[in-house]
Structure formats: structure tokens, C-alpha cells
Amino acid sequence: MYEYKQNGFFAQVTGKMEAICEEELIELGATETKTTYKGIYFNADLPTLYKINYASRLLSRVLAPLITFPCHTTNALIQKAKKIHWEDFCSLEKTFAISSSVSKSRITNSLYASQCLKDGIVDYFRDKYGKRPDVEVVNPDVRFNLHIEKDITVISLDTSGESLHKRGYRLLAGEAPMQETLAAVILRLSKWDGENTLWDPMCGSGTILCEALMHYCRIPAQKLRKKFGFFNMPDFDRNTWNKVKEEYDNKIRPLPKNIIRGSDKSKKAIEVAKNNLSHLPYSDSVDLSCLPFQQVKEFENGTLITNPPYGMRLGEMKEVQELYKELGDFLKTNCIDTSAFIYTGNPELRKYIGLKTTRRIPLDNGKLEGVLLQIDSYKGSKKKKWE
Numbered sequence: 001m002y003e004y005k006q007n008g009f010f011a012q013v014t015g016k017m018e019a020i021c022e023e024e025l026i027e028l029g030a031t032e033t034k035t036t037y038k039g040i041y042f043n044a045d046l047p048t049l050y051k052i053n054y055a056s057r058l059l060s061r062v063l064a065p066l067i068t069f070p071c072h073t074t075n076a077l078i079q080k081a082k083k084i085h086w087e088d089f090c091s092l093e094k095t096f097a098i099s100s101s102v103s104k105s106r107i108t109n110s111l112y113a114s115q116c117l118k119d120g121i122v123d124y125f126r127d128k129y130g131k132r133p134d135v136e137v138v139n140p141d142v143r144f145n146l147h148i149e150k151d152i153t154v155i156s157l158d159t160s161g162e163s164l165h166k167r168g169y170r171l172l173a174g175e176a177p178m179q180e181t182l183a184a185v186i187l188r189l190s191k192w193d194g195e196n197t198l199w200d201p202m203c204g205s206g207t208i209l210c211e212a213l214m215h216y217c218r219i220p221a222q223k224l225r226k227k228f229g230f231f232n233m234p235d236f237d238r239n240t241w242n243k244v245k246e247e248y249d250n251k252i253r254p255l256p257k258n259i260i261r262g263s264d265k266s267k268k269a270i271e272v273a274k275n276n277l278s279h280l281p282y283s284d285s286v287d288l289s290c291l292p293f294q295q296v297k298e299f300e301n302g303t304l305i306t307n308p309p310y311g312m313r314l315g316e317m318k319e320v321q322e323l324y325k326e327l328g329d330f331l332k333t334n335c336i337d338t339s340a341f342i343y344t345g346n347p348e349l350r351k352y353i354g355l356k357t358t359r360r361i362p363l364d365n366g367k368l369e370g371v372l373l374q375i376d377s378y379k380g381s382k383k384k385k386w387e
Contacts (some may be wrong), residue, residue, distance in 0.1 A: 002083075003176060006143050007043050007044055007045055008041065008043055008061070008065065008199065009041070009042055009043070009044060009049065009062055009064055009065075009159070010039055010041055010042075010062060010063045010065065010156065011025060011039060011040045011042060011052075011060075011061070011062050011063075012038060012039050012059070012060040012061040012062075012063065012177070013038055013039060013040065013058065013059055013060055013181075014038070014089065014181060014182065014253045014363075014364050014365075014366065014368075015037075015038050015364040015370070016179075016362050016363050016364050017185055017363065017365070018035040018036070018037075018038070018039070018040060018081065019035065019277035020058065020185055020188060021058045021059055022035050022040050022344070024032075024056060024057070024058050024188075025040060025042055025052065025056075025261075026061075027054075028044060028048065028051050028052045028055060028095055028258040029044065029051060030042040030044050030048065030050040030052065031043045031044070033092050034316060035255065037085040038155060038379060040050075041148075041305070043288055045234065046230075046233075046236075046240060047240050047243075047244055049062065049064075049159060049230060050228075050240065050241050050244040050245075051160060051244050051248070052242060052346075053160050053164070053222065053228050053229075053230060053376060054220050054221070054222050054228075054248060055220045055221060055222075055248055056078075056164060056186055056247060057181065057188075057211070057214070057215070057221045058181055058183035058185055059160075059164050059165055059181070060161045060163055060165055060181060061145075061156055061159075061160045061164060062156055062160050062164075062278040063126050063145050063156035063157070063159065064156055064157045064158075064159050064201050064230075064233065065081070065154050065155070065156045066084060066089075066155050066156055067084060067154075067155050068152065068153070068155075069152075069153055069154035070151055070152060071107065071109070071151060071152070071154070072106050072107075073106070074107055074112065074113065074116040074257070075116075076119065077107070077116045077117060077153060078116050078117075078119055078120040078123070079120070080103050080120070080153075081116075081119075081120025081121055081124065082119050082123050082124045082127070082154070084120075084121075084124070084125075084155070086121050086124050086125065087125075088141040088192075088234045089126075089142060089144075089157055089182070089233070089234065090133055090141070090232065090293070091133070092125060092129060092131060092133050093223065093328075094133055094140075094141035095131070095135065095136035095140045095141050095142070095233075096121070096133055096134075096135060096136070096140050096141065096142040096143070096144060097137050097142075097143050097144070098143075098144045098145070098146055099114070099134060099143065099144075099145050099146070099158070100113050100114040100117070100145070100146035100147070100148075100245060101146075102147075102148040102149070103148070103149045103150070104149060105148045105149060105150060105151045106151055107148050107151075110146075110213045113146055113227070114146060114147060116142070117146050117155065117221055118135060121133075121144075121182060121312070122201075123132065129386060132303070132347065134139060136333050140292045141182055141232070142157070142158075142229065142232050143157075143158035143161060144157060144325055145157075145158050145228045145231055146158065147169070148272045148278045153384045154281075157229060157232065157233065158229045159228065159229045159230040159233065160228060160229050160230075161225075161227055161228050161229035161231075162225070164181070164215065164221065164222065164340035165179050165181045166179045166180070167180050167210070167221055167222070167224060167227055168222075168223075168224030169210050169212070169276050169277070169280050170205065170206075170207060170210070170271045170297075171273075171275065171279070172207050172275055172276060173206060177204065177205055177341065178204075178208065178307045178365060179209045179366050180207055180210075180211060180221075181342070182363060182364075183207045183210075184211045184215070184221070185363060186208070186305060186341055186343060186363075186372055187208070187211055187212055187215050187246070188213070189340065189341070189361065189372065190303055190304045190305060190341050190374075192212070192215075192291060192305070193216075193261050194216045196259075196300040196301055196302050196303055197230055197258060197259050197260075197261060197299075197301075197303070198259065198260050198261070198300055198302065198303045198304075198305060199261045199262070199263070199299055199303070199304050199305075200261075200262045200263070200304075200305055200306045201262075201263050201264075201293035201299075201304065201306055202263075202264055202265075202293065202306045202307065202309070203262035203264050203269065203270075203273050203288075203306070204264060204266075204269050204272075205269065205272045205273055205276055205305075206262060206272065206273030206274075206276045207276075208229070208262075208276055208278060208305050208306070208307065209260060209262045209273060209277060209286055209288075210241065210276055210277055210303075213255055213280055213282065213283065213286060214259050214280065215262060215278065215296050216253075216255055216259070216260070217252055217253055217255050217281065217282055218248075218251045218252050218253055219252055219280065219281065220245075220248045220249070223249070224279065236343055252281070254282050254285070255282035255286070256285065257283075257285050257287075258287065260285070260286045260287070261287040261288075261289075262286065262287070262288050262289075263288070263289045263290070263292075263293065263296070264290065264291075265290070265291070265292040266290070267290045269288070270288050270290045271287060273371060287343045293327070294326055294330065295329055297328075297334065298335075298336075299332050299334060299335050299338060300335065300336045300337050300338060300343060301336075301337040301338065302335075302337075302338050303337055303338070303339055303340075303341070304331075304339070304340040304341065305337060305340075305341045305342075305354050306340075306341075306342055306343070307342075307343045307344075308320075308323060308324065308327060308342065308344060309323065310344050310346040310349055310370075311346065311347045311349075320346075320349065321352045322352075323354070324344075324349050324352035324353050325352045325354065327353060328352065328354040328355050329354075331353070331355060331375055331377060332354075332355060334379070336377055336378075337377065337378050338374045338375070338376075338377050338378075339358075339371075339373055339374065339376050339377075340376075341372060341373070341376075342372070342373045342375065343363065343365070343370060343371070343372045344370055344371060344373070345365055345368045345369075345370040346370070347369075347370065347371040349371055350371065353375070355372070355375050357373045357374060357375055357378045358374040358375060359372075359373075359374040360372070360373055360374075361374075
């Protein structure tokens with residue numbers, strides 16, 4: 001019996017997001033959750049699994065373990081793979097790909113481990129049917145995952161397919177773009193609910209704006225996705241999936257004017273942001289302007305969320321330090337009754353803002369370690385103003 005029939009799954013998440021991702025999983029109906037490094041074990045029935053893949057804004061992938069076994073050599077891996085009934089998940093007409101990771105094991109090369117698992121799958125089909133399915137790395141029909149840690153091997157079906165951080169709206173990206181799941185985590189931490197204006201003053205390619213729109217409008221994170229890995233599960237139920245999708249799609253609501261705003265000094269960045277937003281409904285209600293934040297007179301009673309540059313190229317650091325100083329001055333003098341959430345991939349830049357932080361939350365942007373800074377400025381009467 002395959003392990004996924006026991007309704008046990010594993011959610012891959014970006015580092016330092018485990019706790020908040022567990023909260024979201026529970027909200028979506030997962031049970032028996034248990035966090036580990038960059039992941040969460042959980043139980044779910046099939047409708048809940050579909051919900052999690054369709055609606056989660058924070059997870060990277062959801063894996064369904066097929067088999068777990070001790071494995072010390074690549075030959076043992078190949079022999080075990082040849083005994084799995086692969087036609088339950090992948091037909092001869094479908095393409096497949098394998099992602100892998102190894103840690104603290106006698107098998108040390110993840111690429112070679114992937115090759116061995118591929119050989120086992122191919123041998124199985126060739127021995128049984130006289131031909132084999134093709135490998136397609138870029139856009140396969142089926143994805144399998146191989147994880148080896150301390151000589152224990154887990155082979156899983158990827159029920160997500162493409163990584164869940166890929167929403168489908170970001171066809172163009174700026175320099176050092178923020179991952180969509182990170183933007184969604186920051187929005188969740190900010191507790192922004194549309195009661196005041198959200199502004200990204202250095203919006204770049206618009207990831208924060210897109211995620212804010214989807215959050216407010218209750219657009220499922222994978223609304224634009226056409227296929228999921230769970231379509232390949234032998235007990236996939238198309239009617240149940242259609243009901244789950246309809247349930248979430250019926251919750252979508254329009255975006256009022258003047259509650260999401262983005263600006264950037266770069267005209268090209270604004271064009272990219274506009275293009276990315278255009279793939280989402282209600283994007284016409286997002287206010288975009290080509291304007292340096294230094295020229296904005298006031299932003300009061302709002303939520304500011306932004307990801308400023310952090311000097312990745314040689315020679316940029318002095319310019320970036322000055323930018324952070326100017327941002328700090330702007331927050332102090334122009335942003336009354338406002339909560340600012342500033343994400344930087346270089347925590348050392350925090351000191352140049354020159355303001356007391358309410359919270360500092362370590363968060364990774366993919367493989368880049370960064371920190372989210374919350375700076376609150378509350379005094380006087382609260383009023384909405386943008387000039």
C-alpha cells in the first residue's frame with residue numbers, strides 16, 4: 001500500500017516560515033501538523049489536499065510520500081524503484097521529472113541520486129511494457145521528489161506540480177525580485193485587511209501589489225494555474241476538485257479604488273508592474289505612478305510595505321545606504337499614523353533607517369537570508385491622505 005493513501009503529506013516551505021505556514025495549513029483544514037526544518041508534516045483528506053494546493057499563499061510544494069525505506073547505495077535505490085507500480089502515477093504517454101535532495105547520507109550527490117531513480121522508473125516501464133516515458137525537465141506532466149537524509153529515502157509524488165510560489169501573473173521580473181510566497185507572508189504579518197491604504201513606494205515589478213490584490217479580493221493563489229500534480233493521483237476525483245475550485249472562486253470580490261497603491265522612480269519598473277498586474281482581475285483599481293517616494297508630501301493612516309534595493313552589485317552600497325537614510329527620514333516626517341514593513345536582504349542596512357523598530361522578523365527570500373522590519377508611527381488623529 002502506498003503511503004499517501006494514509007492521507008499523510010509533507011509541505012515544503014521557505015526557511016524561517018515554518019510556524020506561519022503551519023497556521024495557514026490548519027486554517028485550510030490540515031490536521032496532525034508537525035513542523036520540521038523547511039517543512040510541515042500534516043494529514044488531510046483529498047478535498048482538503050485540493051484546497052491547500054489551490055488556496056495556500058505561503059507553501060512551496062505539497063508532497064505525497066509513496067514509499068520510505070533505508071537506503072545506503074544507489075544500486076539499492078534503483079532496485080527499490082523498480083518495484084514501485086509507477087503506472088499508478090505516470091503513463092507511457094506522460095513526461096516526468098525528478099527533484100532531489102540529500103543530507104548526511106552515504107549517497108552524497110543529489111543529481112546522481114535523481115539519475116538512479118530515473119533509471120529505476122525507466123527500467124520498470126521497459127521491463128513491463130517494452131517502452132518507457134520520456135523525461136522533461138522544464139514542464140513535465142508528472143513530478144516526483146526524492147529526499148535522502150541519514151540514509152533514509154523518501155520517494156514522493158509532487159501533488160503541486162510547479163512550485164506554488166509561481167502564481168502565473170509574474171511574466172516579467174525586475175532585479176532581485178521578491179518571491180511571491182515571501183510577499184504573502186509579509187502581508188499576513190502586517191495584518192492589512194483593506195481598512196486603510198496599502199502603498200509600496202518602491203514597487204519594482206509589483207509582486208507585493210499583486211499579492212495584496214489577491215489577498216483582498218480573495219483570489220485563490222493558483223487561480224491562473226491549469227494543472228496540478230494531484231491530477232496524477234490514482235484516486236483523483238474530478239468532481240470533488242471542481243467543487244473545491246468553485247467554492248473558492250465564488251468568494252472572489254472586487255477591489256475598491258484607492259486602497260492599493262504602488263510607485264517607483266523607474267518608468268520601466270512601473271510598466272513591468274502594470275503588465276504583471278494585468279493578468280489579475282480588478283487590476284485597474286490599483287493606482288500606479290512613476291514617482292520617487294521622496295516627492296510624496298504625506299502618507300498618513302496607512303500601511304507601507306516595500307522591498308528596497310540592498311546593494312547586490314559592487315559599488316552600490318553607499319548609494320543604497322543613503323536611500324535607507326532617506327526612507328527613514330521620510331517615515332519620520334511624512335508618515336503619521338502608519339505602520340511600515342520593510343524587507344531587506346541585507347540586515348546591516350537597518351541601522352541606516354535610524355528609527356526604532358517594533359519588530360524584526362528573520363525571513364528568507366528563496367536562498368537569500370533577510371529580515372522584515374516593522375516601524376510604527378502613531379500620533380494625533382487618524383485620517384487618510386495621499387498627496
